[in-house]
Amino acid sequence: MSARSVELTIDGQKVWVPEGTTLRAACEGQGIETPTLCWAENLTPVNVCRLCVVEVEGARVLAPACSRKVESGMVVHTDSPRVRTSRKVVLELLGSSVDMSLSPIFQKYAKRYGAKPARFGEQAAPAAPHGHAGHHEAPDGDHAASLAQPVKIDNELFVRDYAKCMLCMKCVEACGSDAQNTFAIAVAGRGFEAHISTEHDTPLPDSACVFCGNCVGVCPTGALMFTPEHELRAKGTWDETKQTVTDTICSYCGVGCTLTLRVQDNKIVRVTSPSDSSVTGGHLCVKGRFGWGFVEGDGE
Numbered sequence: 001m002s003a004r005s006v007e008l009t010i011d012g013q014k015v016w017v018p019e020g021t022t023l024r025a026a027c028e029g030q031g032i033e034t035p036t037l038c039w040a041e042n043l044t045p046v047n048v049c050r051l052c053v054v055e056v057e058g059a060r061v062l063a064p065a066c067s068r069k070v071e072s073g074m075v076v077h078t079d080s081p082r083v084r085t086s087r088k089v090v091l092e093l094l095g096s097s098v099d100m101s102l103s104p105i106f107q108k109y110a111k112r113y114g115a116k117p118a119r120f121g122e123q124a125a126p127a128a129p130h131g132h133a134g135h136h137e138a139p140d141g142d143h144a145a146s147l148a149q150p151v152k153i154d155n156e157l158f159v160r161d162y163a164k165c166m167l168c169m170k171c172v173e174a175c176g177s178d179a180q181n182t183f184a185i186a187v188a189g190r191g192f193e194a195h196i197s198t199e200h201d202t203p204l205p206d207s208a209c210v211f212c213g214n215c216v217g218v219c220p221t222g223a224l225m226f227t228p229e230h231e232l233r234a235k236g237t238w239d240e241t242k243q244t245v246t247d248t249i250c251s252y253c254g255v256g257c258t259l260t261l262r263v264q265d266n267k268i269v270r271v272t273s274p275s276d277s278s279v280t281g282g283h284l285c286v287k288g289r290f291g292w293g294f295v296e297g298d299g300e
Helices: 023-029 081-097 104-113 143-147 170-175 214-218 227-235 286-290
Strands: 005-010 013-018 053-056 075-077 158-160 185-188 195-198 224-226 243-249 258-264 267-272
Touching: 005 023, 013 023, 023 075, 053 081, 081 104, 158 227, 170 185, 170 214, 214 224, 214 286, 224 227, 224 267, 227 267, 267 286
Parallel strands: 005 075
Antiparallel strands: 005 013, 053 075, 158 224, 185 195, 243 258, 258 267
């Protein structure tokens, strides 16, 4: 049975969408891009970045478009002064406390809304477990560096740099019931000490992690990064203008997962899967995401 249609008004235009549609999807149907950092089409909305908020007439607060369902008679404004101000401040607060330098989508939205994180002063310390911040080991005089957490390198497949973590929860959702069902990571701590952690802050190789890399695939800020990419960036040789992107099919089993290979200097530097793939939904196993060493003849 098809869902009944709901009539609402978006930016002055009357539209009809199926009952149960989110405001974000309704806006998308009208060609309206709703900015978001924590939403992904292959993950359950968690409403944490608050960048997708829209104004609903008669409502006291702005509504998160990624999860709020349409209602008959709704009058929605997606670009009102109130909405633009809210989005600008959210971007400024994020940029003032998290290193967003490797997030092109953040840079895009910051430019669109004229966000200036520097107006809040020097960059604040990123979220860190109590007693684990790296500021005591940093050189004197470098305030930004003194606030950065040390990069976690405890495996050969991917690197964790939580100074770039905005707590969007995408990695937690991908590790949980949305994809892998491993539940190796979660948000630990409260308030300023909230951070992504394994159980008891166990090193990743000793945790429940199965290294599927689905967390890396959904990270929007570079907090989780493939080791080859991290190494190239550290050397200053990461160059997307020299990279090719090719879709192929994983050769490990008969499931038929689509792999998107990013290659630089004839080396695979990143493997993802299209989120709209009917086979993977954007998620892969450890072999599909990391088991391509044989392609480069390194004997793995």
